[in-house]
Amino acid sequence: MSIPSFHAIAAMAVTIAMFVAFARGRMTTEIVSLLTIAVIAIGLYFFPLEGTGPTDGLALAFSGFGHYALITICALMIMGRGLVVTGALEPAARFLEKVFKINLQLGLLVSLLLAFFLSMIINDTPVLVLLLPIFVALAAKGALPASKTLIPLNAAVLIGGMATTIGTSTNLLVVSIAGDLGMPPMSVFHFTPIVLTAALVALPYLWLVMPRLLGDNRVAKDGGLRRFHSRLRIGENSPLIGQEISAIISKLPADLEFIDPPAGSLKPQQRLRISGTHEALEEAMRSLQGEAAPAWVLARIRRNSSSAKEDITVxxxxxxxxxxxxxxxxxxxxxxxxxGVAVLGxxxxxxxxxxxxxxxxxxxxxxxxxxxxxxxxxxxxxxxxxxxxxxxxxxxxRELPRRSKAVLAGAIMVGSVGTASIGLFPIAISALGGAILMFVTGCVKFDRVGRALSAKVIVLVAASIAVGRIILDSGAAAWLGETLSLGLQFLPPAMVLAMIMLFVTLLTNFASNATAATVGTPIAFNIAQQLGLPPEPLILAVLFGCNLCYATPIAYQTNMLIMAEGSYEFKDYIRTGVPLVLLMTTTLSILLVITYGM
Missing domain, CATH: 3.30.70 (Alpha-Beta Plaits)
Structure with missing residues (x-):
């Protein structure tokens, strides 16, 4: 076996240093990413790769900022933001709340399925951001503790995100790097049947086993949510007109109270004295099609909002x-x-x-x-x-959702995903077009684009692309592939796939899944060449491995998002995540062998 070149050794050292810095967590992700880019740029300037000049090294180090994968990721973030701020996903959230009232276990099952399918076409983070407050609120009302539901819900989101090329930014990175290596392009639903089959195997574990491995981590909170007293005027078109209070109480939030409820059936323009949290008042206004303030001032606020193109805030x-x-x-x-403001309660x-x-x-x-x-x-x-x-x-x-744009935002997302899925446009073009339409139609406003884009994700993806390129161009990927192939050549194809998947999973759970993707993809490609195997299943093993980020809280941003709300400890992720990683690795490896006839 040959000795790696100086540049290959340096590339591997930079990669390991970045992994260690991410795992230790003493510096922010942004700082580690920018330092990595700086080290590559300075190193290649003074010690250029063979056959290149100093400025070529600078172009390589900063190439990630102009990479079409990063542009696609940013466009998808903007479209995801459009769905959130317009309330396009709220009907699904309200439906979920009603199911939980029927049966807790049924509600959890439906929640897992909903999270799975939504995250197939919407970035993982917006889906979890939408569902997270619902589960926290349900736990506060006596449903399943948030600590027993948030980790399973997060796992369902991550598995769903694995199912399409646009499900996560990591998938896009793997597919784009594979294209750079000369592989044919993959459509949006190219590997969806494999993931759907694996999800059927994992679902019983998420639904029935994982909650039992988690304790009730609820802690008593000082005080509680504020309850507001309000007078609600029933609208002329309310579907509940003619019904009595006792008949409609089940259709309203559980923490909503009627003060001195009127006898008899409800009438148009009747005023009801109610008390509840902010969310309960909003739900009551929506269900009763009523207003908690004079109609003329609410109309004026909406007109001023439309003319000034400014969001309404509560x-x-x-x-x-x-x-x-x-x-x-x-x-x-x-x-x-x-x-010109309205007091709701x-x-x-x-x-x-x-x-x-x-x-x-x-x-x-x-x-x-x-x-x-x-x-x-x-x-x-x-x-x-x-x-x-x-x-x-x-x-x-908080800003009120621009619900008048909800259908439009949903149509833009469906159109963007649909044109990419049938191959009419590349995903980069359809996503960019969708983001532009979100701006033009007012679903997302230019001055709020910073809330849609994540600086952490942008610099991390840019650094990951730079690391992936230096690993490839320095010969480090070829050397690692040759070294790994020596140990893998005696294993059956299923074990080769499983070992690659576990190797990438280890990286993604202790560092960055985006970085693990950019490093693992060229390595898997080289292993396929060394062993004479088809490259696509090995590339998919990397893609799947990068999404098996359940075992540590630092593996993915949604893992960190649920940590505080569920009062989780590091061991909670390990106890529930390691069995899921092993289950998914085994299932996906067997499915890849069967699918590709290996």
């Missing part, structure tokens, strides 16, 4: 001792006339400064020091209201 504001609102009621406050602490707070039943609440107002409006109007009336804006402001 914030919580605390009443201070200097506020002019103290001892006034909402009807006498003149808030809507003066500032009032939260009244039971005590303040040790004094019990009691309101007279049947009357409007008189605002007092310490009350919290739930206020809707445009940012400038909200700031003017808070400044003029001595209110303190609290954390937790």
């Amino acid at each position: 914030v919580e504001m605390a009443v201070t001792a200097d506020s002019r609102l103290i001892r006034r009621t909402l009807p006498t406050s003149g808030i809507a006339d003066l500032y 009032i939260h009244r602490p039971r005590t303040i400064m040790g004094e019990e707070r009691v309101d007279t039943p049947g009357t409007d609440i008189r605002i007092a020091e310490g009350d919290v107002l739930l206020v809707m409006g445009l940012q400038d109007d909200l700031q003017e209201f808070a400044r003029s009336d001595s209110l303190l804006i609290l954390d937790g402001a």
Whole structure:
């Protein structure tokens, strides 16, 4: 066996150093990625590869920032953001909540399937971001603890993301690098049947076994979510008109209360006194097709939002001792006339400064020091209201979804994925076109694009592409492939695939799956050449291995996203993730052997 060249040794040293830096976690992902790019650029400038000049090394180091895979990833992030901010995925979320009310186990099964299929065409992170608050809220209402559902849900999202070339950014990287190596292009659903079959094997483990391996990690929270008192006016077209309160209570959030509920059937324009969390009030307004503020001010807010092309925001504001609102009621406050904002509800602490707070039943609440107002409006109007009336804006402001654009955002995503899946356009072109349409139609706004794009992902992908190229161009990939092939040549094809998959899985669980993909793909390609095997199943073994990132919290960003909400420890990921990795590796290796006749 030949000795690796100086450049190959240096390339492997840089790669190992990057892996160690990621695993230790003392520096952020962005810093490690940028340092890696800098080391490659400076090293190749002073010590160019054979047959190249110093500036060629600079082009190699920074090539990732202009790579079409990175452009595609950013475009998909923008489209995913469009689905979230327009509320296009909310119907699925509401359906899921209703299923959980029927049966907890059935709800978990449906949730896993929903997460799996959504993540096939939508980036993993937006799917989990949408579903995460639903599961946390359900746990707070007495359903399955979040600690028993979030890791299985995350695993379902990751398996679904493995099923298509656009499911994750890692898949795109592997496919693009394989194309650079001379392999034919893969369509969006090229390897979906293999993953669907493996998912059928993994689903019972996710649904029935994994939750039992996780404890109830719920901790008592100080206080709770604020409950707001509001008056809801039933809309003229409400489907619940003519029904009694007792008949519709099951269709409303469990934490919504009716104060002095009226007798008889509901009538148009009838006002109901209700109490609930912010989310409960929103759900009540949606179900009853009613409004919690005067219709004229809500209409004005929406008109101003449309003309100014600015999102409507809902914030919580605390009443201070200097506020002019103290001892006034909402009807006498003149808030809507003066500032053009709408107060949706009032939260009244039971005590303040040790004094019990009691309101007279049947009357409007008189605002007092310490009350919290739930206020809707445009940012400038909200700031003017808070400044003029001595209110303190609290954390937790959120923008209302632009639901009028929900169908349009969904159509853009379906059109983009559809044209790529039938081969009408390359995925880079269809994704870029979809992102542009998201901007042009107002589903995503230019000034909010920073929320759609992740700087961490951008620099990580750029660094990963640079590392992959230096591993390949320096001869390190060829040398590693030759070395590994010496040990793999005596193994059956299924074991070769399994060993490659486990090797890449080990890297992706302790470093970056994107980096593992760019390093593992050329190595697998060279092993295929050394052993005389078809390259495609070995490339897919790398792709699958990069997605088997269940065993550590640092393996993927969604793993970290659920860690705090589930109160997870490192051992929780190992206990549940290692068996899943072994199960998926065995199943996928056998399926690849059968599919490709090896």
